[in-house]
Amino acid sequence: MREIHLIKKEMGDILSEKAYFFAFFLQLVIVFGIVYLGIMYAMFENPENGSSMGRKIVLIAGITGNDSIKDVLENVGFKVEVFKNRDEMVKKIKYGKIALGVISKNETIYVIYNGGNVLSYMALSMFNSGVEDMVRLRREKAIEEAGYDKKSILYPVQIVRIPIEIGEKPEIKIKSGEFIEIVCSLLVPLILILPVFLSMNMISDSIVGEKERKTFEMLLQLPLNGTGMFIAKIFPVLLFSMMQEMLWIGILKMEKIPIYNIILLLFYLFILNLLFTGVGVLISSHAENMKEANIFMSLMLFVATVLFFFPPKGDLVSLLSPVSTIVKVATDPGVEIKEISLSYALILIISLITIYLGSRAMNGERGVRA
Numbered sequence: 160m161r162e163i164h165l166i167k168k169e170m171g172d173i174l175s176e177k178a179y180f181f182a183f184f185l186q187l188v189i190v191f192g193i194v195y196l197g198i199m200y201a202m203f204e205n206p207e208n209g210s211s212m213g214r215k216i217v218l219i220a221g222i223t224g225n226d227s228i229k230d231v232l233e234n235v236g237f238k239v240e241v242f243k244n245r246d247e248m249v250k251k252i253k254y255g256k257i258a259l260g261v262i263s264k265n266e267t268i269y270v271i272y273n274g275g276n277v278l279s280y281m282a283l284s285m286f287n288s289g290v291e292d293m294v295r296l297r298r299e300k301a302i303e304e305a306g307y308d309k310k311s312i313l314y315p316v317q318i319v320r321i322p323i324e325i326g327e328k329p330e331i332k333i334k335s336g337e338f339i340e341i342v343c344s345l346l347v348p349l350i351l352i353l354p355v356f357l358s359m360n361m362i363s364d365s366i367v368g369e370k371e372r373k374t375f376e377m378l379l380q381l382p383l384n385g386t387g388m389f390i391a392k393i394f395p396v397l398l399f400s401m402m403q404e405m406l407w408i409g410i411l412k413m414e415k416i417p418i419y420n421i422i423l424l425l426f427y428l429f430i431l432n433l434l435f436t437g438v439g440v441l442i443s444s445h446a447e448n449m450k451e452a453n454i455f456m457s458l459m460l461f462v463a464t465v466l467f468f469f470p471p472k473g474d475l476v477s478l479l480s481p482v483s484t485i486v487k488v489a490t491d492p493g494v495e496i497k498e499i500s501l502s503y504a505l506i507l508i509i510s511l512i513t514i515y516l517g518s519r520a521m522n523g524e525r526g527v528r529a
Contacts, residue, residue, distance in 0.1 A: 170395045179361065183403070186353050190407055193346045194414050218282045221248040221260040228263045235289035237282070258282035345468075347411065347418070348485040352467065354403040355431045356460055359439035361396045366443035367452045389521040393436045400432045401425070419492040427488060427503060430510050431481055435463075437513030444520035481506070 173179055220237040222229055223245055232239050240257060242248040248260040252273050259272040259282045270286060272279040295313075302309045404425060411418055418424070438459060446452035467482050484502045488494055 170398075173361070173395055173399055176364075178364075179399075182357055182360075186357070186403065186407075189353065190350050190410055193350055194411070194416065196346065218258040218278060218285065219256070220282065220286070221251060221257045223248060223260075223262055228261050228268065231289045231293050232261065232286070234292075235285045237285065252279075259286065261286070347416070347489055348467075348482040350407050350411065351404060351424075351428060351485055351489075352431070352481065354400040354407070355428065355435050356463070357403075358396050358400040358432050359435040359442075359456060359459070361399070362393060362436050362439035363443045363446075363452045363456055364449070365392055365396065366440065367446050367449050371448055389440065389518045392521075393433075393440065393517075396436055397429070397432050400436075401429060404428050418489050420488050420494055423494075423499070424485065424488045427481075427484060427506070430503070430507050434506065434510040434513050437510065437517040440517035441513070441520055444517075 218237055219240055220232045221240050221242050222232070223242050229239050229241075237258075240251075242251070242260075245260075245262065248257070249271060251257045252260050252271055255273065255276050255278075258276070258278050259270060262269040262271070268290065270283070272283060298313060299309045302312055408418055408421060408424070439456070442452055442455045442459070446455060467480060484499060484506075488499060
């Protein structure tokens with residue numbers, strides 16, 4: 160019961176701290192920004208992805224005279240601008256006024272683009288798609304005119320796609336490999352790890368901040384042992400962090416980004432939060448002020464970021480990598496417990512060791528300052 164009073168006090172401190180609300184809204188902006196980044200990546204990889212969302216980027220292509228290629232460009236979504244001569248068109252391309260220029264002579268198509276303009280590469284992707292359709296139609300026509308069967312020549316193998324749906328069919332914001340690849344492999348784990356990193360800063364501020372305000376000694380006078388104080392300190396931080404995790408998952412689902420195995424995913428994120436909260440307690444127990452704590456935490460977060468997102472090769476590293484596990488659990492609706500049990504067990508053991516050391520550190524603080 161004594162711990163409950165301290166938990167209430169810590170919750171009040173969190174809710175009254177403006178910096179935490181700023182960090183929360185900053186994460187909110189980051190979450191929506193990351194989703195938008197995934198959309199933009201998918202659109203640049205394949206411009207047709209944007210049309211399904213009503214966000215299609217309209218690019219301008221230039222031609223000279225009444226070029227026969229005009230219909231091809233318009234069919235793939237270009238706004239076509241006609242120029243009197245090649246030099247005038249090249250000048251517009253050079254200064255980024257148009258994405259690319261096309262000149263068709265006889266059976267040769269010349270494509271002029273600015274290698275330093277990102278939109279030019281997006282335009283090239285659109286153009287290639289249109290030209291492929293044009294070439295295919297011309298081939299079919301030529302084969303038919305020659306009296307041959309176009310299907311047996313152009314399509315000797317028929318591919319029949321039979322999807323097998325397990326459970327409810329997910330709604331996906333953009334049904335493209337590019338969007339699913341970037342979102343599931345990088346952006347989803349990045350979003351879900353944000354509260355984990357914040358939890359370490361919060362616990363550090365809770366302990367070291369009280370040392371600087373000279374109120375930590377008052378807490379040590381409470382009739383609580385180090386373990387009880389440790390629990391009272393970390394519980395509000397874990398609660399706040401897990402509420403954020405659930406909110407971010409809800410936003411991702413709202414944005415029609417498929418997230419599977421939510422219970423398993425939340426359990427893994429809880430273990431990660433335990434690990435980083437324990438590390439935060441260890442750092443705070445040895446730091447006398449926020450400057451020292453921030454130096455150690457910045458180093459810890461840098462190392463964690465490198466190991467999470469750029470891990471060295473190796474089976475053990477792969478098992479310990481939270482990004483790999485989050486991707487596996489969140490994106491595979493048919494994941495089996497045995498596939499992830501070793502990864503969960505290793506992180507859980509490390510987290511429990513960290514929690515134990517953190518509790519001992521709090522007991523040590525109590526003994527030293529008593």
